[in-house]
Amino acid sequence: MTQPAPASPLFWRFNPEVYRLIGIKCKDCGHISYPRTKICHECGSLNLEEYKLPKKGTVHTYCVNWTPPPTFEPPITPVIIDLEGGGRYQGLMTETSTPEDVKVGSKVEMVLRKVTTDRGLNVYGYKFRLVEEE
């Protein structure tokens, strides 16, 4: 099974979720979702508005993947991030000296990085780096 070929970053800019980080907030119950849903997960309402994600969050859980997908150099540190105020982001850590620096509950911020190069195309996306506790 081959992975689908990446589309140019040029086109991904038109997708509100990918670089502009637009999720949704339910006007009826206030629920925040990222990635976006068309129907509120919490109450079923279609009455939703755009919601710009904060670029800060907390590590909910993680692993250290020594057998990553093709085009990635091991190890990579996939993380599930609980964003400040609501919503989740599945991504990768960056700029850690060792994977052991990452813990459940670590504070992180989002930074735009090149994620990989796949068949000649650079794939850009957000990664997370550790921030000092306030």
Add this chain to the structure above:
Amino acid sequence: MAGSIKDRVAIIGMGCTRFGELWDKGPTDLVVDAVEEAYADAGVGAKDIEALWGGSIFTAHGGRFFTEALRMQYIPATHVVNACASGQDAIRNAAYAVAAGIYDIVLAIGVEKLKDEGMSGLPGMDNRTHTHAVATMPGMFAIMATKYFHRYGLSPEEGKTMLARISVKSHANGSLNPKAHLRNVLTVEKVLNAPIIAWPLGLFDCCSVSDGGAVAILTSADRAKEFRKDPVYIKALQICGTPSSGRITSEYDYTHVEESYRAGLAAYKEAGVTDPRRELSMAEVHDCFSITEAVTMEDLQFSPRGKVKDDIDAGTFELSGELPVQPDGGLKCFGHPIGASGIRMVYELYLQLQGRADKRQIKDPKLGLAHSLGHEPYAALCSVCIVGL
């Protein structure tokens, strides 16, 4: 819900190939070999089959794959694609058609020739945008282990030792099974010292990537004894879909799989089971990774939340334990040809119920449960099938 499948449909024949790296076989061989075993077991032939449902993710493309392999002459054929629950969903659809009175004798088939896909492990199949980048299946389940250890206060060493005992148990069972892919016996020490795949999971926390095929022949409960004295009856067939809430809400905790829990609840209700740990004689669950089996023991209410370690330490799920789990070796050792796995589980329950499980035989079983978990822990689709005498 108006209806129930309980005791309306029976399994009168089953077949299952050896699972493994079957480079000397093609996909057609796997289907035909499993079906021929089932025909002989049930005492029926191709001419008796009125319709079929076939589960597969990679190998089949449409119901035609199955009719072509079996040289079936112009009968209805449906390809069932439902992630790792494809096999049990094939049984479910086939059983419903029989219960509806449309057909007398039907096939439910599962097959996968995974090695031909050129993969050494399952990729994440859900990398839909950059927002879900860089997942692999071991990675997506490893993050559940990290969180389980954290939530229940297990050090990485304690957590990994708990998981190692699961794999040691499954390898002990698999070593007794001539059809299993992996038949080596492991020690906890060997599991703990294995190369890391996606920390905290190591090599022996992961199931094998295998080729294989399995099949069930179903008929109505009324007619079952015309074919054999010991048919196995379907007690419950449930599938639980998902809103994928773990992707989008912070409420999902990564220490359980909600869809497994809900499929279990629905199946227990359909089968009339009120105390699963006491009433079930055995279970075959979706142990794609050791952590998956651990949380599934809690999701199916075999162990209290956060307490599966006590039962693992007590040997509860070993072949000689109170509630044997993976008597055939599970996905871990029998193997995981995706579409075939759900039916392979039922094959083991069927043999056990008929007293035909040889060295793995559980004493006097009455009721068995099979569970498949499709997709990822935060966005799963799960099936539970209960069969009994």
